[in-house]
Amino acid sequence: MFRNFPSVSALATVALMAACGTAFADQPYPWQIDLQPAASAVAEQVREFNYLISVIIVAISVFVLVLMAYIAWRFNAKRNPVPSKRAHNTVLEVLWTALPVLILVVIAVPSLKLLYVMDRNPAAEMTIKAVGHQWYWSYEYPDHDDFTFDSIMVPDDQLQPGQPRLLAVDNEVVLPIETDVRILVTSDDVIHSWAVPSFGIKTDAVPGRVNETWVRIRREGTYYGQCSELCGVNHGYMPIAVRAVSRQAFDEWTAAAKEKFARADGGGTRVAGRTATTTAR
Amino acid sequence: MYIVLSIVSALIGGGMSWIIRLELAEPGIQFIQDPQLYNVMVTAHGLIMVFFVVMPGLIGGFGNWFVPLMIGAPDMAFPRMNNISFWLLAAALCLLVTAGLTGTGPGTGWTFYPPLSNSTFHSGPAVDFGILSLHLAGASSILGAINFITTILNMRAPGMTMHRMPLFVWSMLVTAFLLLLAVPVLAGALTMLLTDRNFGTTFFAPEGGGDPVLWQHLFWFFGHPEVYIMIIPAFGIISQVVSTFSKKPVFGYLGMAYAMVAIGFIGFVVWAHHMYTVGLDVNTRAYFVLATMIIAVPTGIKIFSWLATMWGGSIEFKTPMLFATGFIALFVVGGVTGVVLANAGLDVQLQDTYYVIAHFHYVLSVAAVFALTTGFYYWIGKMSGRQYPETLGKIHFWLTFVGVNVLFFPQHFLGVAGMPRRIPDYPDAFAGWNMISSIGALITALGTLLFLFIVWRTMAAGKAAEPNPWGVGATTLEWSVPSPAPFHTHEELPRVSAQPAE
Numbered sequence: 001m002f003r004n005f006p007s008v009s010a011l012a013t014v015a016l017m018a019a020c021g022t023a024f025a026d027q028p029y030p031w032q033i034d035l036q037p038a039a040s041a042v043a044e045q046v047r048e049f050n051y052l053i054s055v056i057i058v059a060i061s062v063f064v065l066v067l068m069a070y071i072a073w074r075f076n077a078k079r080n081p082v083p084s085k086r087a088h089n090t091v092l093e094v095l096w097t098a099l100p101v102l103i104l105v106v107i108a109v110p111s112l113k114l115l116y117v118m119d120r121n122p123a124a125e126m127t128i129k130a131v132g133h134q135w136y137w138s139y140e141y142p143d144h145d146d147f148t149f150d151s152i153m154v155p156d157d158q159l160q161p162g163q164p165r166l167l168a169v170d171n172e173v174v175l176p177i178e179t180d181v182r183i184l185v186t187s188d189d190v191i192h193s194w195a196v197p198s199f200g201i202k203t204d205a206v207p208g209r210v211n212e213t214w215v216r217i218r219r220e221g222t223y224y225g226q227c228s229e230l231c232g233v234n235h236g237y238m239p240i241a242v243r244a245v246s247r248q249a250f251d252e253w254t255a256a257a258k259e260k261f262a263r264a265d266g267g268g269t270r271v272a273g274r275t276a277t278t279t280a281r
Numbered sequence: 282m283y284i285v286l287s288i289v290s291a292l293i294g295g296g297m298s299w300i301i302r303l304e305l306a307e308p309g310i311q312f313i314q315d316p317q318l319y320n321v322m323v324t325a326h327g328l329i330m331v332f333f334v335v336m337p338g339l340i341g342g343f344g345n346w347f348v349p350l351m352i353g354a355p356d357m358a359f360p361r362m363n364n365i366s367f368w369l370l371a372a373a374l375c376l377l378v379t380a381g382l383t384g385t386g387p388g389t390g391w392t393f394y395p396p397l398s399n400s401t402f403h404s405g406p407a408v409d410f411g412i413l414s415l416h417l418a419g420a421s422s423i424l425g426a427i428n429f430i431t432t433i434l435n436m437r438a439p440g441m442t443m444h445r446m447p448l449f450v451w452s453m454l455v456t457a458f459l460l461l462l463a464v465p466v467l468a469g470a471l472t473m474l475l476t477d478r479n480f481g482t483t484f485f486a487p488e489g490g491g492d493p494v495l496w497q498h499l500f501w502f503f504g505h506p507e508v509y510i511m512i513i514p515a516f517g518i519i520s521q522v523v524s525t526f527s528k529k530p531v532f533g534y535l536g537m538a539y540a541m542v543a544i545g546f547i548g549f550v551v552w553a554h555h556m557y558t559v560g561l562d563v564n565t566r567a568y569f570v571l572a573t574m575i576i577a578v579p580t581g582i583k584i585f586s587w588l589a590t591m592w593g594g595s596i597e598f599k600t601p602m603l604f605a606t607g608f609i610a611l612f613v614v615g616g617v618t619g620v621v622l623a624n625a626g627l628d629v630q631l632q633d634t635y636y637v638i639a640h641f642h643y644v645l646s647v648a649a650v651f652a653l654t655t656g657f658y659y660w661i662g663k664m665s666g667r668q669y670p671e672t673l674g675k676i677h678f679w680l681t682f683v684g685v686n687v688l689f690f691p692q693h694f695l696g697v698a699g700m701p702r703r704i705p706d707y708p709d710a711f712a713g714w715n716m717i718s719s720i721g722a723l724i725t726a727l728g729t730l731l732f733l734f735i736v737w738r739t740m741a742a743g744k745a746a747e748p749n750p751w752g753v754g755a756t757t758l759e760w761s762v763p764s765p766a767p768f769h770t771h772e773e774l775p776r777v778s779a780q781p782a783e
Binding site for chain 1: 308315316317320388389390394396397401402487488491492493494527528529530531532533534536558559560563566567570571574575577578581582584585586588589590591592593594595596597598606609610613614617618620621624625626627629630632633634694697698699700701702703704705706707708709710711712713714754
C-alpha cells in the first residue's frame with residue numbers, strides 16, 4: 001500500500017503546480033498547504049508518509065463529523081421524541097477499540113521505517129558542523145581544512161532583488177549534490193534548532209551536546225529554513241540558507257573559501273590529531 | 282470565585298492573543314517594536330491560559346462546586362484548604378503579571394527552557410517571579426487535588442458506589458491523581474532552575490556538568506499529564522451534558538470511566554514526544570511514537586461512546602448541548618492531528634511549527650474552552666439561580682464555532698509549509714493564511730464580547746431557574762436540590778439506589 005504513494009504524490013505535485021505555478025521553489029510559497037517539495041530521498045519519504053496519514057485522518061474526521069450530523073438530524077427531539085434506553089453493546093465497544101488499533105498499526109509500520117532511515121548515515125562522505133549563536137549560525141568544514149564562517153540574515157533594507165525577506169543570509173552554506181553529508185549541530189549559548197524543510201531536517205542545537213543528522217541533496221538550488229526553537233529576542237531573524245551545487249563547483253568553492261575564511265581552530269598550523277578525530281567520527 | 286478569576290484571566294490572556302494575532306496579520310513588524318515584548322506576550326498568554334483560565338475554571342470552579350453536589354456530600358472535605366488554594370492562585374496570578382511587567386519580562390515561552398531562562402540570558406527578576414508564580418499555582422493545585430481525592434473517596438452518600446458516580450466525578454478523581462503526581466515534578470524542576478539562576482548550581486548548565494535536556498525531560502514529565510489535567514475534566518462535563526440532552530444514560534459507562542483512567546495513566550509515559558528533535562536515541566523515539574499513538578485508542582472509545590449516547594436519543598439542542606457537540610467535533614480534529622504529530626519521522630517537519638499551534642489550540646483553546654462554556658451554560662442556573670438567555674447563547678455558539686475554525690484551521694497549512702512558532706515576523710509567503718487566521722480572531726473576539734454581555738444579562742435580568750431546567754435527562758443529584766444550590770447541600774444524606782448512568 002505504501003509503495004503506491006509515489007504516484008499519489010506525483011499527482012498531487014502536478015495539481016499543486018497547476019494551482020499556484022510556483023512548485024519547486026525551495027522556500028515557502030503563498031497559500032501553501034503541503035510540505036515543501038523534497039530535495040532529498042528522506043524528505044520524499046516524509047512527504048509520502050504525510051500523504052498517507054493525511055488521507056487517514058481526513059477520512060476519520062469526515063466519518064465522525066458526518067455521523068454526528070446524521071445523528072443530530074435523525075435523533076433530534078422533534079423527529080425522535082422517545083429516547084431509547086440502550087446503554088451497552090459489547091460487540092460495538094470491542095469493535096471501536098479494535099479498529100483504531102488496526103489503523104494505528106497501518107500508520108506505525110511506515111512511520112517507524114521512516115524514523116530509522118532518517119536517523120543517521122554511517123557512510124557519510126563529508127561532514128559539516130552548524131553552530132547556533134544568538135542570533136546567527138556559523139558553519140565549520142572539518143574535512144576541508146576546517147575553515148569556518150558566520151551566516152547572518154540580510155536585513156530588510158539591504159535585500160538584493162530575488163532574495164526572500166527574513167530567509168536570505170550573507171554567507172550561505174554550500175554543499176555538493178549527490179553526496180552523503182553528515183551534519184553535526186550544536187550551540188554555544190542557548191538552544192536553537194537547525195531546520196531545512198526541503199531536506200526533511202530539523203535538529204536541535206543544544207549547548208553541551210552534538211546532534212547528528214544527514215542529507216543527500218538531489219538537485220541544485222538554494223534551500224531555506226528558519227531557527228525552530230525559541231532562542232531569545234531575535235529568534236525570528238536567524239534563517240538557514242543552503243546552496244547546493246555540483247561536486248565540481250563545490251570543489252572550486254571550497255578552494256576559494258579556504259583562502260577567504262578563517263580556520264575554526266584559529267591557527268595556521270594544523271593541530272595534531274585533529275584530522276584523526278575527524279575521520280574517526 | 283474560581284470562575285470569576287478564570288474569566289478575568291481569560292480576558293487578559295485572550296487580549297494578549299488578540300494582540301499577537303494583530304501583529305501577525307501582515308508580514309513585517311506592525312506595532313510591537315521589540316521582539317522581546319512579543320516573546321513575553323507569548324509566554325504570558327500560554328501561562329495564563331493554562332494555569333489561570335482552564336485549570337481554575339474546570340477544576341477549581343466546576344469541580345469544587347459540583348463534585349460534592351453530585352456525590353451527595355454537604356461540601357468539599359476541607360473547605361478551608363479550598364480557600365487557601367484559591368488565594369494562592371490569586372497571588373500566583375499577581376506574581377505572573379508582576380513578572381510580565383518587571384524589566385524586560387520573561388521571554389522564554391511557557392516552557393522556560395534553559396539556558397534561555399537562566400541568569401545569563403534572562404538576568405533580572407522577571408523569570409524568578411514567573412517561577413515563584415508557578416510554584417504558588419502548583420501548591421494551590423496540589424492542595425485542591427488532595428481535597429478532591431479525600432472528598433470523592435470518603436464522602437459519597439450511601440449507595441453512591443464508585444461505579445455509580447457520575448462521569449464528571451470520575452474525571453475529577455483522575456485529574457486529581459494526575460495533579461498530585463505531576464505537579465511536584467514541576468515544582469522540583471522549577472526549584473532547580475531557581476537555584477541555577479540564583480545560587481550557582483548547574484543542574485541545567487553544561488559548563489558545570491548539567492544538561493539543558495534534563496529540564497525538558499522534567500518539564501514534560503509534568504507537562505504532558507498537564508494537558509490531560511486540562512482535558513479530562515472537559516470529558517467529564519461533556520459526558521454529563523450529552524447524556525442530559527439526549528435523555529439517555531451514557532453509553533458504555535464503565536468503558537468511559539476506565540478510558541479516562543487509561544488516558545491518565547498512559548499520559549505519564551509519553552512525555553518525550555515533545556522532544557523528538559533534541560537528539561534522543563532512535564530507539565527511544567520509536568518507543569515514544571508507539572506509546573503516544575496508543576492514547577488514540579481510549580480517546581476513540583470516548584468519542585464513539587458520546588456518539589452512541591446521542592444515537593437513538595431525543596436530542597434537544599439547547600446552548601450547552603450545542604457547545605458539547607462543538608467540543609466533540611473540534612476535539613476529533615485536534616485529536617487526529619495529534620496522531621500525526623506522534624510520528625517522530627513526520628514530526629521532524631512539524632515540530633515547533635504552526636501545525637503544533639493549530640493542534641493544541643484545537644484541543645485546548647477550542648475544545649477545553651468549549652467545555653468550560655458548556656459547563657457555564659449547563660450549570661449557571663444551578664449556581665446563580667438565574668438562567669441565561671437561550672437565543673443569545675446560540676448566537677454565541679455559532680459565532681465562536683465559526684471564529685475558532687477560521688482562526689486555527691489555516692494554521693495547519695502554515696505549519697506544514699514550515700512557519701516556525703514564536704516569531705513576530707514571517708517570510709512574505711506566509712501572509713495569506715495569517716491574514717485569514719487574524720480575521721478568525723476578530724470573529725472569536727466578537728463572540729467573547731457577546732459572552733460577556735450574556736453573563737451580565739444573566740446576572741442582571743435572567744429568569745429564575747427551576748431546580749431542574751433540563752427535564753428528564755438530568756438525572757444527577759445536583760438537579761434534585763433548589764437553584765441556586767443552598768450553602769450546605771444534602772444536610773440529610775440522599776440515598777442512591779441506581780447508577781446515575783442507568
